[in-house]
Amino acid sequence: MRLSLHAALMTATILGAAPAFAQMADNPMVGGAEMSADQTIVENAVNSEDHTTLVAALQAGQLVDWLQSEGPFTVFAPVNAAFDALPEGTVDELLMPENAEALHEVLTCHVVDASAMSGAIAQMIADGDGVHMLETLGGCMLEVRATDDMITLTDEAGGTATVTIADVVQSNGVIHVIDAVLLPGDDAAMEADMPMDADMDAGDNPMVGGAAMSAQMNIVENAVNSADHTTLVAAVQAAGLVETLEGDGPFTVFAPTNAAFDALPEGTVETLLMEENREALTRILTSHVVAGNISAAELTALARAAPDGFHHFDAISGAALSAQVRPSGAVYIFDESEQAYRVSIADVNQSNGVIHVVDGVLLPR
Numbered sequence: 398m399r400l401s402l403h404a405a406l407m408t409a410t411i412l413g414a415a416p417a418f419a420q421m422a423d424n425p426m427v428g429g430a431e432m433s434a435d436q437t438i439v440e441n442a443v444n445s446e447d448h449t450t451l452v453a454a455l456q457a458g459q460l461v462d463w464l465q466s467e468g469p470f471t472v473f474a475p476v477n478a479a480f481d482a483l484p485e486g487t488v489d490e491l492l493m494p495e496n497a498e499a500l501h502e503v504l505t506c507h508v509v510d511a512s513a514m515s516g517a518i519a520q521m522i523a524d525g526d527g528v529h530m531l532e533t534l535g536g537c538m539l540e541v542r543a544t545d546d547m548i549t550l551t552d553e554a555g556g557t558a559t560v561t562i563a564d565v566v567q568s569n570g571v572i573h574v575i576d577a578v579l580l581p582g583d584d585a586a587m588e589a590d591m592p593m594d595a596d597m598d599a600g601d602n603p604m605v606g607g608a609a610m611s612a613q614m615n616i617v618e619n620a621v622n623s624a625d626h627t628t629l630v631a632a633v634q635a636a637g638l639v640e641t642l643e644g645d646g647p648f649t650v651f652a653p654t655n656a657a658f659d660a661l662p663e664g665t666v667e668t669l670l671m672e673e674n675r676e677a678l679t680r681i682l683t684s685h686v687v688a689g690n691i692s693a694a695e696l697t698a699l700a701r702a703a704p705d706g707f708h709h710f711d712a713i714s715g716a717a718l719s720a721q722v723r724p725s726g727a728v729y730i731f732d733e734s735e736q737a738y739r740v741s742i743a744d745v746n747q748s749n750g751v752i753h754v755v756d757g758v759l760l761p762r
Contacts, residue, residue: 425562428447430446432445436567436568437464438464438472438567439452439455439461439465440465442572447477447574448476448477450475450480451474451475451476451477451480454480454488454492455504458497458500460501460504467569469569469570470510471513472508473507473558473579474575475577479558479575479578480578482577501535503581506535506579507575508534508535509531509532509534514571515563521541522541525736528541535581536581536723537579537581537582538727544559548560550579551756552579552581553581554580554581554582555739555741558575559576560575581723581727601746603742603744603745605623605626605754606654609622610623610745610746612746612747612748613748615642616650616750617642617643619745619752620633626654627655628666629652631670632678632682638683642686646690648686648751649686649687649688649690649750649751649753650687650753651685651755652685653757654755657755657758658758660757660758679714680714681758681759681761684714684716684718686713686714687712687718689750690751693740693744696722699720701722708720714761716733718731718759728740730753730759732759733760734760736759736760738759739755739756739757740753740754
């Protein structure tokens with residue numbers, strides 16, 4: 398279920414999430430320093446030895462005054478080691494004045510316009526059947542889960558950060574320390590704005606699952622070569638859809654990765670692959686297939702032209718899907734349960750259509 402953060406926080410509070418004031422007196426130490434609930438986010442951050450890079454970035458990005466304002470804000474604060482883990486030279490380049498816009502985009506991927514304690518976040522995850530899609534002030538969509546009693550956040554580039562210190566209460570919100578930098582959509586997603594040649598050859602197609610994708614081969618012929626789509630291929634075979642997807646089409650297929658199937662409740666995939674559940678499996682799989690050859694550029698244009706910012710369309714199963722474009726340029730597909738999944742690899746052209754790789758399984762009602 399996808400709610401605004403304010404609505405979700407209200408629900409979580411009603412259901413018994415611990416209020417922020419109850420935890421103020423027990424603020425944890427961060428970076429060797431005491432954190433005062435009477436000080437702002439910036440005032441506390443400058444005292445943490447583990448957040449000198451973040452503070453420098455906030456200063457370079459001219460976000461200090463903003464994060465000293467009333468808020469409230471939730472800040473997912475990467476430690477120095479998280480910035481150090483970025484490719485060599487990345488931080489130095491982001492801190493250059495000419496890259497202020499890119500730096501601003503990265504930093505605002507870490508800020509939410511409400512004060513969300515870990516108990517409230519955990520309730521949102523539970524309400525969403527194990528996942529909550531959280532939109533930041535920078536327009537980034539974060540996939541929030543609880544893994545081994547730890548809160549994790551997956552960003553638009555597919556990276557995952559873990560909350561290592563939670564509920565550091567501030568006078569204008571709350572800080573959760575994380576062990577990785579959250580990034581907006583990757584270059585592949587942002588290139589979705591660029592139309593692609595329908596007659597491209599195999600050399601222009603992106604790699605998928607470690608394999609070259611040939612525009613001269615059909616959807617099934619390419620899918621069987623992807624190490625990231627073995628579960629999808631097994632499901633297509635079990636449902637008897639191989640011949641359909643080898644047909645003339647054209648088809649647009651939103652192809653979930655193995656990791657997307659692994660994220661379903663334990664035993665779901667095994668159950669769906671049973672012969673007696675073939676009808677249910679077929680409905681799920683055909684909820685990922687749309688008639689026609691729809692490029693990422695077309696999805697982007699249609700979504701941006703729509704009054705509500707969504708392009709609404711139907712899969713061949715009859716399931717209602719929607720596409721939305723984030724400010725980062727990343728395309729997200731919403732299923733009928735209003736779960737949103739990122740197109741991680743766009744425009745993998747086939748002889749009978751196009752594949753867009755997605756990081757979640759689209760489920761019908």
